[in-house]
Amino acid sequence: ILMVGKWFPTGAHKVGAAYGCLAPRIITGEFDPDYHKAVWPSTGNYCRGGAFDSKIMDTEAIAILPEEMSRERFEWLRDEAEATVIATPGSESNVKEIYDKCWELRETRDDVVIFNQFDEFGNAAWHYNITGSAIEEIYDLVKTDKSQLAAYVSATGSAGTIAAGDYLRTKFPFLKVVASEALQCPTILRNGFGAHRIEGIGDKHIPWIHNVKNTDAVTAIDDEDTMRLLRLFNEKEGHEYLKSIGVSDETIKNLPLMGISSIGNLLSAIKTAKYFEMNADDVIFTVATDSSAMYLSRIDELRKERGNYSELQAAKDYEKCLAGQVTDNMRELNYQDRRAIHNLKYFTWVEQQAKDIHDLEALWYDRSVWDTMFHQVQRWDELITEFNERTGLLKIL
Ligand SMILES: Cc1ncc(COP(=O)(O)O)c(C=O)c1O
Incomplete structure (x- = not known):
């Protein structure tokens, strides 16, 4: 979903x-x-x-x-x-x-x-409370007697969105939380670096607010796959090809709702399903952070660079980039893997950005720190109500 x-x-x-x-x-x-x-x-x-x-x-x-x-x-x-x-x-x-x-x-x-x-906990707290509970609400609407909320997949930029996985973990302890990144900049997977085309994610460091202890797996998505699918999902010939293989008009109409990182999330969800051998009862949630409306200029660039799109190209892109997704370039993370990823925060945050090393350690060892962070919103809500009463603005409105 x-x-x-x-x-x-x-x-x-x-x-x-x-x-x-x-x-x-x-x-x-x-x-x-x-x-x-x-x-x-x-x-x-x-x-x-x-x-x-x-x-x-x-x-x-x-x-x-x-x-x-x-x-x-x-x-x-x-x-x-x-x-x-x-x-x-x-x-x-x-x-x-x-x-x-x-x-x-x-x-x-x-x-x-x-x-x-990248270091404001308000970002993660919003996703924990809002994105997390929205997922739960939707799941309650669609689930059957056999369903399991099996995975939550989120590409990480600031690692705010992935915090919805921390909320879901409290409700569905066995769910897999999967971070995804670009294969061309595989920082979580391989301590890697590099430029890539999945705009919005993969910023060559581990954000301060990423609760790495709660991340079960990482997938690295080839940005070439996302760019080819961006064309398949948005070019007229792509839609004609998809229709010819039986994809419904309704689905085709909705494909432009996915931006580049959303397509990456879709591919990451496919890898997750294959790796953990999921079946039709397993429900995977992910997000389309933005839509193709933000990337029409990228589609134009691809057209100029590679020529007009065709049904033949659409067939190749479908087979290679979508149906052909396998479980390469991904890893299930054990405790020590997660610790090693967390340690990467030292170089950005303590050495470069003047954070305190004790706070870095607390993010790993203090078992209450993340909960406290995520639950600050109750206090913020009280303060917002007090603030609104004091200013009298809501009464005027
Ligand atoms: C298009 C897009 N995808 C994914 C993300 C990653 O989300 P987050 O920063 O919450 O990890 C962002 C972040 O701004 C984004 O703009």
Whole structure:
């Protein structure tokens, strides 16, 4: 089951994650919308979400993202959100350059508050509470007597979305939580690095907020497969081919609801099903963070580079990239594997970003730390209610 993000106001569900970071800072007075500017570092959808939330509050947003991200992201930030945009060098996986820009802003201005999705627990807490419980609700609607909620699959960028797996674990202890990344930048699978084309994920480090102890497996998806399927799912000849092999009109109509990372999630779900030998009673959940609307320029680029699409190419892409998915480039993670992945956080967060080593250790050893983090939302809700009463705004509205 694929949960669709396109219907959120920015066309991606990260608008909620941004809200999860912003709301606590407003109600605790750490962010003053009349004075501060909200800085949203990301590779696109989170900073678009933050810019959207900032605009609603009539406050200025500064979006930081790599210069090679899709044209649609930049156009939206400029035209819809009217945000100040800072483009940093590189592409999807160049997050270190974004962090460097954040440090520069922090050191030179006192009117900025940086909402770094990679270390803000509000991001993970939003997904734990909202995405997690939405999945549970949907599962309750579709399950049969034989069903099992068998897996939750999520590509990791900031590792906010995967936190829904922490919520689901409390309800379905045997579920498999699967992280996915690009084969061209397999940081979890192989401590790897590299540029890739699955925009929104795989940023060459382990986010501070990724509870790696709760990740059961990792899959690495070839970005060439996702790009070929992006064409299959969005080109007219692709749809004609899919119809000819019996795919329903309804399904074909919905295929553009998947952006590139969503296609990656779909492939990761297929690998997961094959690896764990699942059957029709096993329900796998994953998310379509955004839709192909964010990548029409990428489809144009592929057309220019490779020529017009054809039914023959569609058949090849279907067989190789979808039906041909197997269990290569994935690993089930044991305790020590997870520990090794967690340890990678040291290099980014302690050495580069000035986190305390004791906090790093606590994230691994302190058994209450994640629960406390995820359950802060009850307190935030109380503070939001108090805040609304104090300002009287809701009564006027
Ligand atoms: C298109 C897309 N897919 C996947 C992700 C990864 O989600 P998360 O950052 O919650 O890990 C993002 C993050 O912004 C994204 O923009």
